[in-house]
Every structure is written in C-alpha cells, then in structure tokens.
Amino acid sequence: MYAALFFASFAAQGSVALLVEEPFGRFGEMNPTGHAAIYLDHVCAETPVSLRTCAPGELGVVISRYYKVNHYDWVAIPLIPYLYAVEDRSDIPLAATAQLETDLRDAYRRRHLREIVPDEADGSTPEGDWIQMVGSSYDRKIYGFQVRTTAAQDAELITAYNEGHNRSHFNLLFQNCADFSRKLLNLYFPKAVHRNILADGGITTPKQIAKSFVKYARKHDELDLTTFVIPQVPGDIPRSTRVNGVAESLVKSKKYLVPLAFLHPELTAGIVAAYLGSGRFEPPKETHVFRIEDVEAAREAEISGELSAGSR
Template sequence: MLLEEPYGEFGFFNPTGHAAIYLSDVCAETPTRLRRCQPGETGVVLSRYHAVGGYDWLAVPLIPYLYAVDDPEQIPESADQKMVLRLRDRYRRHHLADIVPDDPKHEIPKGDWTQLVGESYDRRMYGFAVKTTEEQDGALIAEFNDRDNTSHFNLFFRNCANFSEGVINFYYPHAIHRNFIADAGLMTPKQAARSLNSYAKKHPEMDLRTFVIPQVPGSIRRSTPVDGVVESLVKSKKYVLPLAFLHPVVTGTLVAVYWGDGRFHPDPKSAVFEPTRDETPVSASTQTASSQPVNITATVVPVSTTSGEATIVRTTYQTGGQN
C-alpha cells in the first residue's frame, strides 16, 4: 500500500493525502485489465480516481506512475512544472489516449488524469509491503477483470482509501477498518496505513516491510505530511483556533481524541526506493545497506515531446569503488 502526502491547493484544505495499491507481481495488460507480470516487469499501481474516463479504478505500471517515463534511466534528477507537464502528456499520448483523449480546446487536456502518472514529482510516498501468494494474486486479477469498473466516486464513502481498504482486505480479511473516533467513521489513507501496520504486528507471517519513495527534487512545491480527520483539525490553526473560541469543550475533546487514538507516523528508518538501483520498492525494503561506495554518473538526455524538447538527466549508479 502507498500512503501519499497531500499537495497543492486541494491538499491545503484536505490534508488526508491519497492511498494507492502497489502490486509487485501483478501487471497491467491495459489500464483497465490486469495480468500476471512477466520476468523483468516491476508491477502495477491501482487506485480509485475522480472523473477519469468514467472508471472506478485504473492501473498504471510502477515507473510511469511515479515518474511519467517508461525507463528508470530517463527519470530526471530534478524537475519543474513545465517538464513534468510535458512528460505526463507524452506518456498520455502513447499509453492513455483512449482514456484521456486530446482536447481540441487545449494542447494538453485538463483534469485529474495527471494523478495517474508522475506522482513522485508532486509528493512523497510511504509504502507498506506485505506478502501475497500467486493464488491470491491470481484471484485478485480474476476479480478485477470480471467486475464492473464504472465510477461511483464519493469523497466520503467511495474514495481512494476505501478502494485500498477493499484490496488489502481481499488479501487479509479484516486487516483494515475504519476509526469511528479519530476519523469520525470515515476511511482515510492514514487510517488504512495505521490499520495495516497494527494488524501486521499481530500477524508476523505477513512480513510487513516499509519503504519511502522521495519526491523528486526541483522547483515544484514540496508535499506536506498526511493527517487524519481529527488530526487535521487539531494541528491546523485555521480550524482549531475558531473552534476553540466558539466551542472550547469540543476542542478539548478533539485534542484528547488525537492524543489518545489519532497519532500514527510512518517509520522514519524505512528504506528509500532508488529506481535506478532497486528493482522494486519491495526489494529496496529488504536489502541491506552496501558497505561499498556508490559512483554516480549523470548524462544529459533530450526527450522529444509534442510541446518541444524536455531535457532530463539520466543517472547511473555503480557500486564497488572507482572504475
């Protein structure tokens, strides 16, 4: 599961972030149909989106989902908004044109489709990995390929966290549940992660591992920490100060709820995913730190787009000292 930090104007008013499911052994035949991965493939990210092609869920391969490129060596060392927009539109034209067609009124279509690709340019993500079996993966593929995929998105009751809850509970029934105190009964991304973390501690056979996918450096504004419902009220001056003035007893109760049942923070010692070094985020979470020095080679590579040229920096990692 991916717990993704909020960003932008929407993230300012709704700091609950985003939740998605990463499956390392399931891949996308199309954005709406799943299959088993072939050797060398790195899996797929599934999530529920609002108003993207009318679908309930969409599947995007891992590297494009994170960086809007097909090859890890094409990931830019740093990025700005113009570069990211060009990379996203280039990927859209090649792989998502049936779902996000050209817009005659705009060179690049507007809408939430941009959340499908290049998410690591906008936000940092925390990963929570658990074991699955081939039988479980096969059952999930069959379930998703057979069921209706029509959007009925609802911010409160059919959101991205509800989707992640359903997938995790498909593998491990009752692993994720709502918190009626800290989140007023709503399912939030942070509650999904908190539930999974708590359940895994009681079931060591799940082999819970954690990792971090950093936000790509650059001029794009940094994402902010993920909050739950009560947590966002307690930690935000724009909400808690007026509430404390008007309803001090209610405010005190909310603070008590937060300190008693609303706190959860991802492991700060989680492994950091490096796409040019690690095959998958899961492999990053299991490997031990190398005692050998790492040599880094950067090469400037021009990429043609419909809007001109986008220059990226290809970064290569080698261990073992000097060449």
C-alpha cells in the same frame, strides 16, 4: 546492497504495498489527508483497466481510485510511469521543473492513455485528476507499507477486478482512494483494515489505513512487514506536506482549532481526545529508500533463480 536485498526478499513470491502519498497544491492545503494507492509487484496492467500476471522481469503496477477519469472506478499504471511519467529507468530525470513534469505526463498520456484520458476538442491536454496517476513522485513524497502475497492471492485479485464492475462511484467522504485501498487490502487479508470512526469521523483516510494495516501485519509475522519511502524528485516543484488524519488536521491547525474551540469548546475537546486516544500514527522516519534499480535487480535475481531451478 542492503536495499537490494530488501526488495529481493519479495522476488520469489509477490507482495502488496500500501502507498501513503503526501498532499500537495491548493487542494492539499484544504484537505491534508493525502492520497492512497496500492503497488502490486507481481500483477501487471494488460490495459489501464485490466490486470494480468506479470511476465518475468516486469515490475508490477500501481492501482488506485481517481475522480472523473472517464467514469472508471480504478486505473492501473505500470510502476515507473506511475512514479516518473517515463517508461525506462534511464529516462528518470535527476531533477524536475513544473514544465518538464507537464511535458513528460502529457507525452505518456498521448502514447498510452488517450482512450481513457482523451485530448480536448482542440487537441490540447485535458485538465483533471488524471495527472495524479502519472509522475506522482514529482509532486509528492510517498511512504510504502509492504507485505508478502501468494500467487493464489494475486490470481484471485486479478480475477475479482477484471470481472468486477469498473464504473466510478467516487465520493470524497465515503468512496475515496483510501476506501478503495481498504477494500483491496481486505480482499487479500479479510478484516485487516478498517476506518477510525472517532478520529476521522467515519471518513477513511490514508493514514488510518496505514495504521490498521501495520497493526494487522505486526500480528502476522509470516507477512514480513517492511516499510520504505519514495522521495519527491528534487527540483523547483513545491514540496509536498505531511499527511494528517481528520481530527489531527483540526488539532494541528490553529486557523481551524481556535475558532472551533471558541464556538464549540466541548466538541473541540472531544476531537482532541479522539486524536490523542486513537488517531496518532507516524510514518517511519528511518526506513529503506525505494529505488527502481533495486526492484529491477530483484526481478533479475528471480529470473536467474527460476532458470537455475529449471536446469537442475
């Protein structure tokens, strides 16, 4: 009940949530900074590359930047498919295998994403980073940092992104998914979010975006900051690992820290100092668990409230 009230508190007006997603797989071992995306609960996808205001009852969209998805800079996916690669809550599996994950993703791609993620020449499923935008919760644990928005702010966002130049200029160091989230959040709240030059070497990381966003939101009580966690779906898929910043990754990894300390002790001391001084931030350990049924209940309450208001 408490979780339902938590999500219902945002129903009458919109919200924006920064999603900080844990790293997974081989690339995640090399780059433990994870992934960043944005959940907009009153903005929906007209197509994967165009936005509109949600109709009553719709659950919103997750938008982010990906590498080599048909030259687009951003793609927007409805909430349930983004998390679970299905279109209805009743179809979300209680547990998942790697094969089920693959099958659900490709089935959704063939129904809705073929124009931007086409089949291979032989009709088979393509490889690539597109898999990160469908069924994300099978691979990762996700932390959310959510604040209120107004209808005017959402409308400004829709106009800006629909009229903008949606062509990819992805760069892992300076135009990555966290940079995309930083710029989107700053459109809603100018100068709210920034990089950490010392702790991350100027690279924008999901953890730093969360840290600066939380700091900003806590100074503005009217934003009503709340946090939540979306658990990784149980099953035999390997579990994701904790999100780290750049300096944090070095400090907490002996295989990198020990040889670096031997070769460059002064540099290593500087990295450790940067992390201890400004690089520490931990996702909340005790927080609300994000459940689709609670979001649906909030939308139903919103519709009921509008109908009641209209009848008076």
